Amino acid sequence: MNKIHLRADTAPSRRAMRKWLLAAVSALAVALAGIWTLLPANAQAEGGFHIEGTQLIDANGNPFIMRGSSHADVWYEGEFASYGELSDLGANTVRVVLGSGQRWGPSSASRVADIIEECKANQIVCVLEVHDTTGYGEEGAAASLAQAVDYWQSIQSVLEGQEAYVLINIGNEPWGNQNASGWIDATKSAIQEMRSSGFEHTLVVDAPNWGQDWEHIMRDNAPEVAAADSQGNTLFSVHMYEVYTNAQTVVDYFDAFEAMGLPLIVGEYGFQHGGQSVAWETVQNEAQARGIGWLAWSYSGNGSGVEFLDQVTNFDPNQLTSWGEQVFHSQNGIVNTAERATVFGDDPDDPTTPDDPTTPDDPTTDPPEGECTAAITVANDWGSGWQGNVSVTAGESLSGWTLNWTWPGGQTVQSHWNTELSQSGGSVTAGDVGWNGSIASGQTREVFGFIGTGTAATPEVTCSAA
Structure with missing residues (x-):
């Protein structure tokens, strides 16, 4: 385990460009030091x-x-x-x-x-x-x-x-x-x-x-x-x-x-x-x-x-x-x-740019109509129980969300995380816990998970802004 393997770097990489960019940013920061001291403390x-x-x-x-x-x-x-x-x-x-x-x-x-x-x-x-x-x-x-x-x-x-x-x-x-x-x-x-x-x-x-x-x-x-x-x-x-x-x-x-x-x-x-x-x-x-x-x-x-x-x-x-x-x-x-x-700050290697076809502003990836949509996926199913993950897609920017669904056949939520959740019979209501409530327009975010009983199911979920 203590043997040292030496290997020279060969071609220039994104890493070299990143270091150059960071050096440029550092120089700019020095030049703006006087302005920085005038900013309010919370900035x-x-x-x-x-x-x-x-x-x-x-x-x-x-x-x-x-x-x-x-x-x-x-x-x-x-x-x-x-x-x-x-x-x-x-x-x-x-x-x-x-x-x-x-x-x-x-x-x-x-x-x-x-x-x-x-x-x-x-x-x-x-x-x-x-x-x-x-x-x-x-x-x-x-x-x-x-x-x-x-x-x-x-x-x-x-x-x-x-x-x-x-x-x-x-x-x-x-x-x-x-x-x-x-x-x-x-x-x-x-x-x-x-x-x-x-x-x-x-x-x-x-x-x-x-x-x-x-x-x-x-x-x-x-x-x-x-x-x-x-x-x-x-x-x-x-x-x-x-x-x-x-x-x-x-x-x-x-x-x-x-x-x-x-x-x-x-x-x-x-x-x-x-x-x-x-x-x-x-x-x-x-x-x-x-x-x-x-x-x-x-x-x-x-x-x-x-x-x-x-x-x-x-x-x-x-x-x-x-x-x-x-x-x-x-x-x-x-x-x-x-x-x-x-x-x-921003990642210099991030390939997403304002004219990148995968950005939310592109007409081919318009956000869904309305406030939001949501879906349940089955992440694991071990027979005696199963894990569901829940994602929310924002049509308009969200600062909070509430989800509702009804189980099709006697399922229940045994435990859950990153949500405030209540259930009555087959009806379930779930909401954000603050830090996971903000979702940008067009963004899909996996927001919480749960352990379910009964047969794994993915019922239709309704979503509304909180």
Whole structure:
């Protein structure tokens, strides 16, 4: 895993053009600095990422949903081009593997500063993580969360001021399966020490049980851990591998955090692990329906029998593996669902222009007449239950919506997310929850999901502006 593969970039790419554009924008910003100081305070983006309920919010006040991958920087420092390659493949986030010195690295402050600047140049959000903590309590060489905090303090100078672009994942899978309840106090202490040291970033905490939380220690104690953060800015991360082999296990875990009103991401997942298949499609489908971020493992360079989790071969973005195709090009994969954080402004690579034939203004793609339309699709059907996803298409711009439908044959909604929903007999009424109420004219947006009982069905749905 520590072997470094060196590969020179060949042809100029969109990435080079992006960097040139960003440099031009930066120069313009300097020239306009005097005007900037005259703007009202609320016109200037300030602060960084923060948590509102179950949502991660960027520095401009907009929801941000992670869609990305991991890159093992500490093992492959020669693969610095990977950040731009991931951006070119459509990722809006990269989870960066760093070393704190107990097992790998340490990753130097200057190296981390370079990574942050590269991510910003390529318009991807950095989630920085210490990997040395993996399996603490069971893996004898693993670092403790306290040692991870020491590392973050040692490079704090290059992290300050980057709160709008960087999240800190305190420690990767920071407890094994032995005495895993120790994770609770260790995580609370780590959060409190980070805050007392002056860190104002969104903090990400991985679950115990090698990240998979099969004992539900993180799930059952998440409110207590969240309360330990004086800034209320902690994001929970579960890793989904062989513990999550069936759809219902994924649904149940997501349901638990939805019910608590706490934010969750899938910090790692694969399509198989430990000789078992993982319900990766359910991870993607459920995450899309609920507005949950995910970071698939991993870009390239896997070893020790899990080479099948490489998304590209030999760090070559032109050689996507079958897993890479699923991560980037599946129905709810990165290409189809990722949106840049709004702190980066417009994406220079966005092919949609005012005269692009796919824009809503084109007469061939006129929005539907009236306020809105809606539809139910069946995302999963496992016999004893099924998952429905609901999308809304706006005829006129919406700031909120209300949907109504009637089940054809005794179906009921067992659970739901991202909606206010009521049912009486076979009649169902559902409405937005605020953040998912705004839909531009002509835009179609998947707005919520539910688990149904009975035979899967897609009845006609009526939509009206709220």
